[in-house]
Structure formats: C-alpha cells, structure tokens
Amino acid sequence: MAVKILHNDDNFIIVNKPYDMYINSDDVNEKNTVACHIASQDSHLSSSSQPLHFVQRLDYATSGVLCIAKNKRAAAQAGRLLEKRFAKKYYLAVLRGHVKFHSCRIEYEIGDDPSTQDTNHKMLAVTDPASQSASRSRSARTTLLVLETGFYGGDPASVVLMKPTTGRRHQLRVHCSTIGHTILGDYTYSDGKDASTDRMFLHAMRLILPFQDETLDIQTAEPFYSDDSFNNKWKTETVFHGFRESDEFISTCAVIDLLSEDSDILVFQYNSKAS
Template sequence: MAVEILYESDNFLVVNKPYDMYINSDDENEKNTVTHHIASGDSHLSTSVNPIHFVQRLDYSTSGVLCIAKNKTAAGRAGKLFEKRETKKYYLALVRGHVQHELCDIEYDVGLDPLTAQTSHRMLVRKTPSCKSCVLPRVAHTRMFLLETGYYDKDPVSVVLLNPITGRRHQLRVHCAAIGHTILGDYTYSDAADNAPHRMFLHAMRLVLPVDGEHLDIQTTDPFFSDKKFTDRWKSCKKYHKFQSKEDFLLICDIVDKVYVLGVRYKRFVCKDK
C-alpha cells in the first residue's frame, strides 16, 4: 500500500498511514513500514545520517494521520504539546453492537496485562479498586460520540467518533472492549474471535498540533465508506450525525470538544472508587 503525504514542511511530514503496516522496524529486511516508504530504512534510528522522529504512534492495524518530525527541535516542540495534552486527536471507528448512549466518557485506568507481556502486549482496564490483574495502571480518558448505527454482515455495528484525552497504549481499543463494544476486526481484544473483517476499523481521522508558528490541523477523508469490501456488507439503520465530508467532521469534533453536550443520552464509565 502507498503512504499518502498529507502535509510537508521543513520541520514536519504528516502522512496517511495504511492499515496493517508497521511504523518502523529494526529488521532491515522488513519493507512493510512507513519508514521504508518515506525515507531510508534506518532513518528512525538516531545513528542515521538523516534521522526522522515519530512524535506519535499508531498500531500496526490502525490507519490514519501520523506526524513525523524532521529534526530534533521540531520533535521536542511537538513532544511537549503531547505531554501537556495540548494536541487534539479524533478517530473514526466501527464498534460491535448498537451503542445505547449518544455520548460516553470512558475513564477506566489502563495498565499492563502480565499474562501477555511477552506476546501480544495486551492492556487491561481497572474497573474496581480490587482489580489486581491490571499492572501499573495509569489514568486514561476516552470520549465516544455516536454517529450512526447499522449492520455489518447482519451483525449490529455502530459508527463512532473517538477522542482520546490521554494517550495510553491501545487505549481506544481496550476502552471500547471494556464497555462491551469491541472495535470491528480487533483480533486482539476480541480474544481472537473477530477475524472475519478484512481490517480493524479504527482510523486516525484528524490531528490538531498547535506548534508555535506552524499550527497543524490535518484531516483525511473517510476510509471506510469508500471501501467496497466494507460497503458491500454494510446496511445503515439510523444516522445521528453527518460525518463523511470534511465540514461535517469538523462540526462533530466541535461538539465533542464541549465540556457539556445538552440534549443527548450520556453515560460516564469510571472506576467505582473515583
């Protein structure tokens, strides 16, 4: 698959990462990487003649907006924005089941699953104070906004906007699974059961990176409803919000950014000791 360049300057390169592609690899024979498509194979290493710096990361199965810094100074500036949570990230996802709440705040802490530390590196959520299986849990917060319901191969599915307030490993995937709405095609968090779809339906749709002097607001087109492999199996049930045009997607991002959204069915998922 080709890696589409969405934006380029002297400091940053923003690409549209395909699904089922690594960001980089220490294996010099691995060609299925973003690095291989945009630069030399070793460019993600500090020893490279022309190193690049990934200021964010996307899972192998996740597609969408990926920002890369071309120098250490730009990487440092972008990194501080991520640390201070001054960036904004918006994902489009399809999840199993019909979501009953129009707006959800999922605030379960996310930690390591010690049973998969050497294999799939699964994460766990902490729903109760007594949960001991979640190792080194860290505060995590995801906002979910319902856009449409329908059926994929006659199974109920929902189209949602996901806004990660924090940035933990596998946060969106494990949070969706924790509330009973595993992302469509997520092999890992469905316990290897969801293996029929041709991809995992999670896409980084928009990234806002307010760097001084170079404010980045990068958005891709919708990758799901233009994919015949998906649309041949999809039947819409109820549409809550338009989202497929750039203008419509910006409008729903503005709704999600509000602290309070009046007139919608709301649910907060939080550890019982909070």
C-alpha cells in the first residue's frame, strides 16, 4: 500500500501510514516500511545520507497520522510538545462488544508483561493493588468517547474516539482490552482469538502540534467506512456523535477535549504509588 503524504515542509513530513506496515527496520531486506516509501531503508539512522527522525511511533498494525522530522532541531521541538503533553492525538477504533457507557477515562498504569519478553512483548495494565505481574509500570491516561454502536459480521461492536494523554507502548490496545472491549482485529490482545478480519481497526486520525510560530493540525479522511470490506460487514445501530465528515469529526474532537478534563466522568484507575 502507498504511503500518502499529508504535509511536507522544511522541517516535517507527515504521512498517512497504512496498516500492517513498519515505520522503519534495521533489517536491510525489509522493504515494507514507511522509511523505504518516503526516503531510504536506512533513513532512521544518523549515518544515513538523508536521515529522518521518527518523533512519533505507530504500531505495525495501526494506521494513520505519523509525524517525521527532517532535522534534529525540528525533532527536538516536536519531542518537547509530546513530552510536555501539549500535542493532541485522536484515534478512531472499532471495539468488540457494545460499550455500555457514553464515555470514560482510563488511567491504569501500563508495564511490561514478563511472560512475553521472549515472544511478542505484550504489555499489561495494573488494575489490582495486589498484583505485581507488570514490571516497570508507568502512568497512562486515555479518554474514550463512544461514537456509534452496531454489528460487524453479526457481532456487536462499537466505534469509539480515543484521546491518549500519555504515549505508552500499546497503550490504547491495552486499555481497551482491560475494560473488556478489545479492538476489532487485535490478534495479540485477544489472545489470538480475533484473527478473522483483514486488519486491526485502530487509526490515528488527527494530530495537533502547537508550535510557537504555527500550529500543525493534520487530519486524515475517515478510514473504515470508505472500505467496502468493512462496509459490507457493518450494520449501524445507534449514532451518538458524527465523525465521518471532517467538520463533524472536528466537532467531536472538541467534545472529547472537554471530557478529558471532566471530573465527573467514569474513571477506571488504580495508582500503585498510593498503596
């Protein structure tokens, strides 16, 4: 699949990454990477003739907005926005099951799953004060808003918007799985049970980087309903918030922005540091 360029200037190249594609690879024979599509196989290395700086990461199975810096100064600027949590990221996902609440904030810490360090390196959410199963856990925060419920292939499913405040490995996938709704097509966090779909339905749809001199606000088109293979299996039940058109999606982003600071919202949390 082609890598579509969404924005290109002297400092950044921002692309729409396809699903099932690596960002880069140290394997010289691996050509299924964003780096190979827009530059060279070794462009993520400082020794490259045209080095790029991947200031943001997306999983192999995740599609959507990916920001890449063209120089160290730009990489540092973007990195500070992400580190200080000034950047805003919005993800569209389809979850297994009908989510029973309108919105929530998930604040479970996330750490390594020691049992998978030699395999696919899964992550774990810390939900039990007595559990020590996750190692090196760090705080993680995701706001979730239900957009639509329906049926995929006859099975109940929900379309949601997620806004992560932190950026932990597999954060959205782990948080969704932990509240009982794995992402449709997530083979890893369904313990290998969800293998019937063409892809994992998680997409980074919008990224806002408020630089001092300008704000980059990059958005992709809605990725799922424009795909016939999804549409042929999807039946809408209830729509709560519009998101398929750009202006609708921007308005819905404003809703989740408010929810991310709402003290009355349903919160899933356990803070190990308080025990």
